[in-house]
Amino acid sequence: MIVIYSEEHRLQAGRSELNDGQLVPCYEKPSRADIVHARIDVVGLGPVVEPSRHGLAPLERVHDAGYLGFLQSAWDEWVVEHGAEIDALPLNWVAPGMTRRSVPRSIDGRLGFYSFDAGTPITAGTWRAATAAADCALTGAGRLREGDRSAFALCRPPGHHAGRAFYGGYCFLNNAAVAAQSLRDGGAARVAVLDVDYHHGNGTQEIFWDRGDVLFVSLHADPADEFPYFCGHADERGGGAGEGANLNLPLPWGTDWNGYAQALATAAGRIGAFAPDALVVSLGADTYGGDPISRFRLLSEDFLRMGAAIAGMGLPTLFVMEGGYAVDDLGVNVANVLTGFLE
Numbered sequence: 276m277i278v279i280y281s282e283e284h285r286l287q288a289g290r291s292e293l294n295d296g297q298l299v300p301c302y303e304k305p306s307r308a309d310i311v312h313a314r315i316d317v318v319g320l321g322p323v324v325e326p327s328r329h330g331l332a333p334l335e336r337v338h339d340a341g342y343l344g345f346l347q348s349a350w351d352e353w354v355v356e357h358g359a360e361i362d363a364l365p366l367n368w369v370a371p372g373m374t375r376r377s378v379p380r381s382i383d384g385r386l387g388f389y390s391f392d393a394g395t396p397i398t399a400g401t402w403r404a405a406t407a408a409a410d411c412a413l414t415g416a417g418r419l420r421e422g423d424r425s426a427f428a429l430c431r432p433p434g435h436h437a438g439r440a441f442y443g444g445y446c447f448l449n450n451a452a453v454a455a456q457s458l459r460d461g462g463a464a465r466v467a468v469l470d471v472d473y474h475h476g477n478g479t480q481e482i483f484w485d486r487g488d489v490l491f492v493s494l495h496a497d498p499a500d501e502f503p504y505f506c507g508h509a510d511e512r513g514g515g516a517g518e519g520a521n522l523n524l525p526l527p528w529g530t531d532w533n534g535y536a537q538a539l540a541t542a543a544g545r546i547g548a549f550a551p552d553a554l555v556v557s558l559g560a561d562t563y564g565g566d567p568i569s570r571f572r573l574l575s576e577d578f579l580r581m582g583a584a585i586a587g588m589g590l591p592t593l594f595v596m597e598g599g600y601a602v603d604d605l606g607v608n609v610a611n612v613l614t615g616f617l618e
């Protein structure tokens with residue numbers, strides 16, 4: 276399985292995120308991609324290739340142009356305002372009943388305008404790292420278009436929480452959505468996105484909400500209890516032409532492989548009925564029992580089973596790296612999904 280990886284992920288290295296009332300070291304850190312990259316080598320997956328540059332056009336297919344412009348210049352504007360030693364974090368958001376009439380002029384105002392949490396620092400290298408990650412996903416989509424059965428885009432920073440015009444949840448550009456759209460633009464009539472990250476892929480859901488040509492299916496911790504809290508409920512089924520093309524399978528804290536496998540079978544049934552030409556998997560390994568910010572209980576060997584279940588869907592499949600914060604075991608868990616898929 277071809278693996279697409281860029282060293283530019285290192286350019287996103289935030290210092291801290293707001294968690295439990297304190298600024299704590301970022302969970303989403305460069306060593307995550309390093310350990311996955313190292314394990315890919317050990318198990319002999321590959322070849323590992325650099326992404327090719329795709330530019331802004333494929334990003335503009337799923338993201339708002341004003342949002343992309345903001346992301347591109349936010350760091351420079353922040354530095355003018357506050358100095359370069361501090362990562363940019365938002366501090367103010369709009370609440371229901373407050374209006375959102377125009378994009379604020381102030382950089383602090385715009386950080387809040389375009390975000391939904393205080394866990395996602397913008398740094399000097401955020402734009403370059405995020406575009407390199409999107410290029411990894413696009414390069415992988417290109418391989419599927421050329422006939423590969425599978426590919427793994429080792430993206431960092433992750434993407435599934437990023438919407439058309441918002442960032443958050445450690446995500447800036449929605450790598451999986453960019454790839455799914457590029458598959459559509461390359462001739463796939465229907466594309467399914469299966470999101471197995473522990474957290475609901477609210478950005479992907481938002482991007483494809485009213486689309487009947489892209490099915491979004493997500494298994495995740497119940498948003499009643501878990502981040503991102505405000506979306507991911509079972510009754511969110513898509514709107515307009517996309518009604519019925521969004522399937523959320525929220526699961527309780529403590530879910531182990533038994534409960535997970537049942538939901539995955541439900542997901543597989545829905546994806547099969549949709550009969551897509553390609554599958555994009557938002558692959559987070561934060562469902563692991565050892566994950567420091569999550570509360571599912573999958574074991575390392577369960578990720579082999581997950582890969583096999585995804586292979587059983589019988590579709591050209593692009594895996595796109597999302598979350599997973601038990602760094603020591605992340606390489607094994609992610610590689611297990613990929614080797615389980617190939618076996």
Ligand code: SP5
Nearest residue numbers: 394433444445474502568597598
């Ligand atoms: C890509 C991805 O996996 N993003 C996840 C972002 C989760 N950020 C919030 C983590 C909050 C963890 N602590 C919650 C403690 C509640 N007291």
Ligand code: ZN
Nearest residue numbers: 472473474598
């Ligand atoms: Zn996650």
